Amino acid sequence: MTNLLVLQLLNGVQLGIILFLIAAGLTLVFGIMDVVNLAHGVLYMAGAYLMATFAAATGSFWWALLLVLPGAVVVGLLLEVVVIRRLYDRSHLDQVLATFGLVMMANETVKIIWGTSPLSVPMPDIFSGSVPLMGPLQYPVYRIAIIVAGLAVAGGLYLLVNHTRIGMLLRAGATNRAMVSALGVDIGKLFAIVFTLGAVLACFAGAIVAPILSVDTGMGESVLILTFVVVVIGGIGSIKGAFLGAVLVAVVDTLGGVFGPILLRSVLDASAAGQAGRTLAPMLVYILMAAILFAKPTGLFGGRG
Template identity: 65%
Template sequence: MPLSLFLVQMLNGLQFGLILFLIAAGLTLVFGVMDFINLAHGVQYMVGAYLAAMFTALTGNFLFGLLLALPTALAFGLFLEVLIFRKLYERDHLDQVLATFGVIITLNEAVKILWGAAPLSVPVPEILSGSIPLIGGLRYPIYRIAIIVAGLAVGLLLYILVNRTKVGMLVRAGASNAPMVAALGVNIRLLFTFVFGFGAMLAGFAGAMVTPILSVEPGMGDNVLILAFVVIVIGGIGSVRGAFLAALLIGVVDTLGRFMAPMLLSAILDPSTASQTGRAIAPMLIYVLMAVTLCIRPAGLFPAKR
C-alpha cells in the first residue's frame, strides 16, 4: 500500500478520533460525577452544528459563527439541565435513558421544523481552505489539519483543567467518590452544573467544527453518540485520559478499517467479494474491539471508580 495514502487515512482517523473525544469527554465526566446517563449528549453536537450553520449564514463569517455558537450551545445545555435533567439524577438509569431518549426525539423533530429536513452545508472558511502537500504528491485539506490542531488544543486544555486546577481536582474526586466529596462540604450540584455545561459546550464545539466537512442534518448526533458510548466504555467511565486514548483508537481503527479491510481481503478473495465483505466487516470492527476490551478489562482501560 502506498505510504502517503496510509498517511492520509491516519490523519483522517486522527481527526475523526479528536471529534469523538470532544463529545466523549463531556459524556464521561457527566456520567462519572453524577452517575447520570445522558443519551441527549449527541443532541448537543447537532445543536452546535445547527447554531454554527445559522450564525455563519447570518454573519457571513465562520469564525464569528463559531464564536456565537459556543455560548449559545452552552446556554442551551444549561437550559435542558435545569428544565429536565435535574429531575432525573435521583432516578434509576432506566428512567434516565428513557427521558433523555425523549429529549432526542423532541429535538431532532424541532430541528427539522426550524431548519427543514434537507441537509445544510457550510462553506470552508476562506483562510482555512486549500490543502497542503504530503509526501508522495498527495495533498491534505488545511481545514482538517485545523480540526486536528483544535482538538489537540482542547485536549491539552482539558488535561490542564482536570489535572492542574482546583476545580479539576474536585471533578476527579467527584468521579471517584461523589458522596464523599459532598460530605466534605463541596457543593456537588454546582460542580455538576459546571461540568455539564462545559461538556455540552465541548460537544457543541465538535458539532460546529465539523459543519464545513459534514452535512448538517437532523439526527446527525445519534450515530456519534453511540460511538462516544463505545469510546467511554473502552476508556473507562469517568476518565478523561481514557476517553482521549480510546477516542483516537476508535477513530483510527474505524477509518483505517473501512479503507484497508477490502484491500486486505482482496489478497484471499476475488475483488468484488472482497470489497463487499470488507465493507460489511469494517463497521463492525470497533464493536469487536469494544467486546475484546471488555473481556479483558470489564471496567475499561482506565476506570475512574475503584
C-alpha cells in the same frame, strides 16, 4: 499503499479528535453525575445548527464560531435545569427513556425550525487549501486545523482537570461522589458545571465539523454509539481515557473500512471482498472494545467498576 495509509491515518486522527470532544463531556457526565445521557448527540447536532445559523446571519465563520460558545452554555444550562436535574435520583432506565424522548423531541424541533434539507457552512478562506505531505499526497488544511484545535482543547482540559480546584472536585466526584457531597461541596452547582462543560465541548465539535459535513437532523445519533464505545474503552470519568479511546476507535474504524476489502481481495474476488469488507469493518471497533474489556473490565483508565 503508503500514501493511502498515511492519508487514512490522518483521517482517523481527525475523526478521533471529534469523538474525543463529544466523549470528554459524556464521560464526565456519566462518571460524576451517574447519568446515562442518550441526548448527548443532540448537543453535537445543536452546535452544528447554531454554527450554520450564525454563519448565515453574520457572513463570517469566525463570528459564528465565537457566538456558538455562549449559545452552547445557554443550551447546556437550559437542558440541565429543565430535564437532567430531575433525573439525578432516578434509575438508569428512567434516564435512558427520558433522554431518548429528548432526542426525538429535539429532532422534530430542528425540522420545524430549520426544515429537513441539509445546511452547509462555508469554510474560511484561510483554511480552504491543501498542504503537501509526501510525494503527490496532499491533505486539506481545514482538517489539520481541526486536529490542532482538538489537541489544544485536550491540553486545556488536562490543565483544568489536573491543575485547578474545579478539576480536583471533578476528579474527586468521579471517584467518590458521596464523599465530595459530605465534605460540603455544592453538588448541584458542580453537576451544572460538568453538564455545561460537556455541552460546550459537544457543540464545539459540531461547530468545527460543520464545514466538512452536511448539517442535518439525526447527525448526533450517527456518532453517539461510537462515543459510548469510546467512553467504555477509555474508562468512565477519565479524560485521558476518552482521548486515547477516541483515537483508537477512530483509527481502527477508518483503517478497517478502507483496508479491510483490500486485504480480503487476496482470498476473495473483488465484489465479494468489497461486500465482506463493508460488513466486517464496523465489527472491528466492537472487537477492540471486547478485547480491552477482557483485559481491563473498567477500561483503560477507569477508576471504578
